[in-house]
Amino acid sequence: MKKWFFEKELPNIAQDYKIGWKLKKRVYSGRSKYQKIEILDTSALGRIFVLNGILQLSEKYEFIYHEMISHLPLFYHKNPKKVLIIGGGDGGVIREVLKHPLKEVFWVELDSKIVEVSKKYLPFLSVKNSLKQKKVKLFFEDGTTFIKKFKNFFDVIIVDSTDPEGPSFPLFEKKFYKDCFLALKKDGIFITQSGNFLDQISEIKTVISNLNPFFSYVKVHRIFTPDYQGSDFSFTLASKSIDFEKFNIKKIEKRYKKIKGLKCYFPQIHFCSGILPKFYKEKLK
């Protein structure tokens, strides 16, 4: 067995740095119709979930990404009831989303094998528990086709995909963002992962410019997570009528106090994750 796990080189990015994680055990390795799936145990991150050679989440730090991608849009919205999750087959996002008092959650994952593997090997993501709830509807379908069935329906859409290549590529395209726009209600909020600030700035810029033609407000947030190369990671949000800059943390205090089990998110971190250092703002211009 190899002693260290290093991520596979990403296409379009010259690999000029790499991070290695010391391995303890190789737990699972398999292949679905769409991708290679691995579960590994490491010393620093605990159990990790790897797709096509790229680290997707770790037992130790997954909550940072999953809390932030879920609670940012759910708290930007005043009273979310209907939520759509595209991707997130591991179950991290649905676990977080269900901490809110929602009516219906539609969850669309292309690759059923991921949900199956997560159920078995990543119990901390609570897929079994989430699927027990009647309000959760899981579909194994292509998100870009699924979204077309809905108009003016969702309060929040969360896109939790892999990097923009292969099956995830269409989730970063203009026509998909247009369909998300149409599927959202007037006060709806959209969020997608948009890569790291270190070597994927052009990806963030593409996401912004593909969202801009449809949405009135687009805003980039920033989180730190050791799970991803570069560590300094971005989410891009979009809305039709909610001005992100007018967000008032005092107004969400009451709702926030009712949400149990948060380890990273709290109202001030929400606000601060939206403040980018000067050099990132320059880069995104």
Place this chain on the structure above:
Amino acid sequence: MKKWFFEKELPNIAQDYKIGWKLKKRVYSGRSKYQKIEILDTSALGRIFVLNGILQLSEKYEFIYHEMISHLPLFYHKNPKKVLIIGGGDGGVIREVLKHPLKEVFWVELDSKIVEVSKKYLPFLSVKNSLKQKKVKLFFEDGTTFIKKFKNFFDVIIVDSTDPEGPSFPLFEKKFYKDCFLALKKDGIFITQSGNFLDQISEIKTVISNLNPFFSYVKVHRIFTPDYQGSDFSFTLASKSIDFEKFNIKKIEKRYKKIKGLKCYFPQIHFCSGILPKFYKEKLK
């Protein structure tokens, strides 16, 4: 020549992850009385400065660390005039400090070889320019001895040291912090680097508990810098009479606008770097 630079393993920290930087050129390698000094050119970070096998700064990102360790205490103070820098032989901190209208800057570095090497190989740190200014007084001395000469004298003390081992170890001890307390004026501000949040939490806790007996207010700030393993890096501040939690970003706007050439720092980033996610606050308890 090796193709990748990996940091040396730190004592007391089991190496369970490692970051490699692709090398372009080995520029300089030498040894002072205190440490091994290397200058390397990398693809991702530009030129890097390495002491005893540990990356100290990079051409591309050094401004994040240097701006934040300098402007945080200088803006917490209402009107700083006399500043002491302990360490920082590379010149990054003095370059930033001199952006403020100060009267006197005392700069104490143990290892004259570092200043010499920086002058020659790290021109972006502007050591030559900084030393041209009359208000700058550079001493090659042990900071723990030097500090004892001053009572009620400095507005701001900045400790920019290497990790707490070898010659830097005494800069993390209680007796040194007591001397800093005595050397500061009543409204004086102290800051030190205190390691990364990922695997040096015990170091941050030691710094806090060694400062606590003397100072009324102690606060940890957090920055992201790709230069350090773990990326999520801490500074710990202390003061006798300034309550960090009462910091008002509106009050510094006017002074801030007069400071030229900042790439990372601005008032909102100052505030937000002081907001830690829930799990870090728990870890520091």
